[in-house]
Amino acid sequence: MEHAMGALAAHNHRRPVIALVCALLLSVMGLLAARHLSLNANLVNLLPQSFESVQAIHTLEERFGAQGWVVVVGEDGDPAQLQRFADDLAPKLEALPGIRYVEITRPSSFFRSHALYFLSPEDLKEVERRIDARLTWERQRANPLFVSLDDEPAPSLDFSDLEKKYAGGAVTRLSSHPSDYYLDPAARRVVLLAKPETSSADLTYSRQIVGEVQGVLRQQDLSKYGPGFHTEITGSFQKKMDQQSQITRDVAVSSTVATVLVLLYLLLHFRSVLAVGLVLAPVGAGLAWTYGLVGVAYGQVNLLTAFLGAILGGLGVEHGIHLLGRYLALRGEGRSSEEATRESFTHTGGAALVSALVAALTFFILGTSQLRAFREFGVIAGVGMLVLILAYVLVLPAVLGLVSHWGWVPRASSTEKVEAPLGRVITHRRGLLTLMSALIVAGLLTQLPRLRFDYDISSLQDQRLPSFVLDRVVNQLIGYSQVPLVVLTNSREEEAAVVRQIQARKQQRGADSTVDFVASLASLVPERQQEKQVILKDIGKLLKSVPENQLTPEQGQQLAELRGQVQARPFTEADLPDSVRQQFEGRDGPGTGFVLVYPSADQSDGKAMRRMAKEVRGVKLPDGQTAVVAGEAMVQADIVNMVAHEAPFILMGSTLTVLVAMWVTLGGLRTALLCLMPTAVSLFAVLGLMPLLHMEFNYLNILVIPVLIGTTVDAGVHLITRLASPRSDFVRVYSETGKAICGGLLTSAVGFGALLLADHPGLNSIGALANVGFGMNLLIMLVTFPALLLVLSERKRRHRAVSSRPRGEHLMDEGQGPQRPTPSP
Known part of the structure; x- marks a missing residue:
């Protein structure tokens, strides 16, 4: 394979025009295929379509329509002005073609006035009994002829036990807020919830509908609501747009900075503009081919693959540093351009091919993940590594042949051999450096028990974006999540069964439950209302006898509210407020069944979403089938479960694949283990260093380890291959190869390091962890590993020397002295 690479490189060197024309045609085809690539940052698309949570989301969107809202927030106004703003804006938003309805008021008043209908008849009887007992006691005390023989205390009118019994239910949660508007007087803020027709996953639609809402707001004279009055937009649709814009901006900034840093480093490394072009030409061609294949195979990039250009560019430049560095060294020895090209691609190119194959196999192992972001990253990166090697074999020799034909000769400064002082230091202090390195690594290994995994979903979605921050404020104002889970049902009977089971699970788990409350349209209309109305009338008669002049102002207010509640009439689903009824209506109208499950936990908490998925899944319908639960929280739970399940297999698979691939390609297990040792040691050192740097794994940066x-x-x-060649001098090989290793790892670090500039926390953590890994590997490759190789080599030479001596000399070396020869007979 090495000779074939050398021969192909020499052929392209002799016929550069043919090779470059082929490369140019392939690049043009690749760019044309990649021109329509788009970014898809939708969380649902991270999972395969076969997953239950993904299919449930699609079913929900077909039946229920959009999940989430376009939320308009008015700020810095008096309560009256805020209410007037909501009343003025709501009909204008509802008039937009993509908006189903707008919600500006709570159902608090309705459910407070009908609250007693949600008590059981038995509990209503208990209320009546307590009131009657208290009135009887008061009448007795008011009778001057009554003489109490036992200082009996007044019968209690404390109904806290009944309040506790019904606390946490949908009606209690929906009626708990005193204001009918979504309004916070202290924060001078009001909220309007607009429900669009289509899902926020359709980014084009999201931009359109948010743009239309912004257009309506621009047409309003906001000054009439107060001098400082202004508006903001949040909700699922705005959050998706902001996240997409953030990642697009991060891609542009990170790729630009990575390119500039690589250019600067290559200029510093080779001190030649032409040399920089020689390295980057194959990289540019390889990236064009790779993204052409991406355009044909996928048509879009995701949260991770959007940054592969910078990452593959950094990894690809590493091959160029080794190949061109070896070429320049050979030219400095007086070799011809073609001979130097053949030799470079035969040996250094062989090592580059081995490393590319190993890296590609590792990426392909990552490509076996069911998590779409990981899978596509692994497949595209693996193919890209192989394509980059092909691009180097095709383009670099051709360009070298072309420029040498035009008379280019490398400058002496490019080909001169500069001895690295560190090489001499390692030669003389190899034992001390090996011992110190072993102690440092052992110390870092003691930190492994402190290594943690961050279950916060913010690694997948940046919770610091203004729309995300405002969305949490809106949730607090509303009092419950804007985006509940939805259990899909087909009848009122199924709705009732789901509500009963989830309420039972919530009660069973107590404080550990992740469910805030559960509601269906049927559960908001109590049963046995006629029977309860009779009891309420009896309670009303008792309340007329209450002496108001003996009550405190607070008790008088409670009495007035209670008298209004007992006069409430029975109601049906049609009597429910529009703001309630609309939430349970699908695209086909109110006949379609939905049960809404509102989470009590923060939906960015991965552990909590995992617990919630267990709590609400597996609910049985009356026909024995399992109810379908839909919502982004279920998708998040599946992502958590998948990462936890797949991570150990991917890590073990990557390690074994690398070992086997190197064993096969390098021809020996010992050599393969030796080449793998720096990587293994540096990884364990990084894992021990992470707690000291306050770094944690998350759902995205976990992929850095197999990478x-x-x-x-x-x-x-590269180092082992060069040292294994005949008549190799350690200091000379270390000086030449160490410089290339340093350059290769630095440019690889630049590719990943560009993610440090990303605002997205998950991508930022990938860049940080990757750079710590590359830095640790660079330190071990430049100091620890060479020192260890010298120690092992010295021991090997001593062992061979001792084994080759006569037996007497061997024993003298062991301090036993020579044995006398046995006299001949």
């Missing part, structure tokens, strides 16, 4: 396994082994391969 580091695949991308750092090439440094060991």
